[in-house]
Amino acid sequence: MKTTEIRKPYRMEDFLQPQWFQKIAQMVHFHWQRNPEDDSMVNAPNRAFWWSAVCNILFFGFNFWGILVHLCLGKPSNQNPPVFSITVYFSIRGLMLFLKRKDIVEFVNDLDRECPLDLASQLDMQMDKAYQSFRKRFRFIRIYAHVGGPLFCLMPVALFLLTHEGKGSPVAQHEQILGGWMPFGVRNDPNLYFLVCFVDVMCTTCGVSFFVTFDNLFNVMHAHLIMHLVHLARQISELDPRQSLTNEVQFFKELRLLVRRQQLLNGLCGKYNEIFKVAFLVSNFLGAGSLCFYLFVLSETLDILTMVRYILPTCVLVGFTFEICLRGTQLEEASEGLESALKCQEWYMGSRRYRKFYLLWLQYCQRTQKLGAFGLIEVNMVHFTEIMQLAYRLLTFLKSH
Numbered sequence: 001m002k003t004t005e006i007r008k009p010y011r012m013e014d015f016l017q018p019q020w021f022q023k024i025a026q027m028v029h030f031h032w033q034r035n036p037e038d039d040s041m042v043n044a045p046n047r048a049f050w051w052s053a054v055c056n057i058l059f060f061g062f063n064f065w066g067i068l069v070h071l072c073l074g075k076p077s078n079q080n081p082p083v084f085s086i087t088v089y090f091s092i093r094g095l096m097l098f099l100k101r102k103d104i105v106e107f108v109n110d111l112d113r114e115c116p117l118d119l120a121s122q123l124d125m126q127m128d129k130a131y132q133s134f135r136k137r138f139r140f141i142r143i144y145a146h147v148g149g150p151l152f153c154l155m156p157v158a159l160f161l162l163t164h165e166g167k168g169s170p171v172a173q174h175e176q177i178l179g180g181w182m183p184f185g186v187r188n189d190p191n192l193y194f195l196v197c198f199v200d201v202m203c204t205t206c207g208v209s210f211f212v213t214f215d216n217l218f219n220v221m222h223a224h225l226i227m228h229l230v231h232l233a234r235q236i237s238e239l240d241p242r243q244s245l246t247n248e249v250q251f252f253k254e255l256r257l258l259v260r261r262q263q264l265l266n267g268l269c270g271k272y273n274e275i276f277k278v279a280f281l282v283s284n285f286l287g288a289g290s291l292c293f294y295l296f297v298l299s300e301t302l303d304i305l306t307m308v309r310y311i312l313p314t315c316v317l318v319g320f321t322f323e324i325c326l327r328g329t330q331l332e333e334a335s336e337g338l339e340s341a342l343k344c345q346e347w348y349m350g351s352r353r354y355r356k357f358y359l360l361w362l363q364y365c366q367r368t369q370k371l372g373a374f375g376l377i378e379v380n381m382v383h384f385t386e387i388m389q390l391a392y393r394l395l396t397f398l399k400s401h
Contacts (some may be wrong), residue, residue: 003007009119010127012041012112015134015220019145019212025202025207026051029097030104032216041109045271048209049098055206056091058199063181082293086313087178087207094210096279097217102274104217110268111224125231130223137219141212148312149208153177153201155159167191174306178203180345214279215320221272222327225281228265229334232258237341241350241358248351255354259361262338269331269369280324281373287321288387292394299399328371328379335369 019027029052031044063084069075097104116122160175172190173179177200186192235258243251294314298307342365347358371379 008121009117009199010115010131012108012115014131015223016108016216017138018216019142019243021145021149021205022209022212025205026208027205029094030101030208032108041105041112043101049101050058051318052094052206052210053062053098055203056094059087059178059181059203060091065183066181079181080173080176082290082297082310085286085293086317087203089283089290090207090210092283092286093214093279094207096276097213099173103271107221107271107275111221112266114228114268115224117211120265125227127227130227133223134220138216141189141215144316145208145212148316149204151312152309153197153204155305156329157197159305164190171196174303179202181320204298218276218324222331225265225269225272226330228268229331229337232265233334233337234340237344238387239345241345241347241354244351244354248353251354255357262364266367266369269335271344273369273371276371277373279380281376282369283285284321284324284383285379285390287317288391289394290319291321291388291391295391295395296398299395318345318388322384325379325384325387328383329381332368332370332380335358339365339368380392 006011013034016030018030022028026046027048027050031043032048033044034040035042063079066079115127116125122128135214156175156177160171164171166174167190169190171190175193176187177197182196182199186187187196239255239258276364291314294310294317297310298314301307301310339362342358342362345358347355350358358391374381377383
């Protein structure tokens with residue numbers, strides 16, 4: 001982006017925009033506003049989480065009831081495993097957003113305080129590139145949500161209208177959006193089909209909204225951390241150790257600012273990982289299970305509409321899992337960039353005091369910031385390979401049984 005194209009400095013709320021369908025469905029989980037007293041970012045009160053909770057309680061409550069009836073009484077179950085697993089995947093992210101909502105607001109304010117307000121500083125920090133990247137991703141998510149979501153919901157309706165045998169015949173599982181989770185035979189009654197579809201669409205919108213909100217927060221926070229780390233690495237590389245010989249007081253004054261900023265960024269990376277670590281641990285393995293179910297359905301069906309319906313979420317699931325692992329690798333590389341910038345210095349040209357400090361600073365820079373979960377996993381490209389291998393093993397197990 002050229003300098004002349006930027007008309008005004010960016011603010012944090014420019015990066016935290018909800019999608020159009022979230023506004024229409026009243027599923028905006030974070031209404032970001034400025035507090036007029038101290039100009040901090042606050043989440044205005046809204047009912048999105050409570051409305052989502054109602055949808056999730058209904059969906060999972062009736063699903064578990066149907067499973068218990070099937071196990072205890074032997075009645076046939078009409079659950080749709082691929083849809084059920086991906087719904088759990090979305091809901092875990094929604095639950096994480098609710099439980100960590102105060103930490104999220106606090107972290108967003110931490111990032112907001114670090115963002116420069118003047119245009120020259122933002123250009124020096126390359127915030128324009130970060131915003132461009134955000135806009136590209138925002139448009140991609142818009143296409144996914146507003147095209148993929150309706151297609152996922154309309155495919156079963158098209159199957160029902162084109163292939164259903166008559167009002168006396170019960171509704172089949174492949175003609176339903178989310179599978180059989182409603183009690184008292186409501187799901188199988190063709191006379192109530194469109195009422196059931198309306199409830200299913202609400203639950204689907206709730207799940208997709210969880211996914212979109214999680215994705216936006218995760219990537220915006222990640223982009224700002226990378227932006228700050230890269231800018232700090234550039235400042236470290238521009239540091240001239242020779243100045244410690246000519247103007248030691250001013251040199252170490254600037255040096256202290258750099259070290260304090262590095263400590264602040266390391267603390268922010270720790271907070272960032274703390275917010276998302278539970279979601280990393282649970283949802284990634286649930287993603288492997290969902291991917292396994294999708295591949296199983298695709299390999300077993302010959303119906304074109306069913307294949308079209310499940311190919312999109314399969315590709316999206318693989319893509320977003322890959323991207324989260326890629327973000328973890330990018331954070332590691334940006335953190336390692338501080339050590340690389342320090343090693344490229346002509347430290348031996350500095351004063352004796354700086355050379356002593358340099359050894360301590362170099363050791364501190366070797367503490368690479370990583371995304372992980374309780375020491376059990378590290379979110380990077382190696383972890384992506386492990387998830388794909390797990391999905392393949394689960395698929396092989398299902399095929400063999």
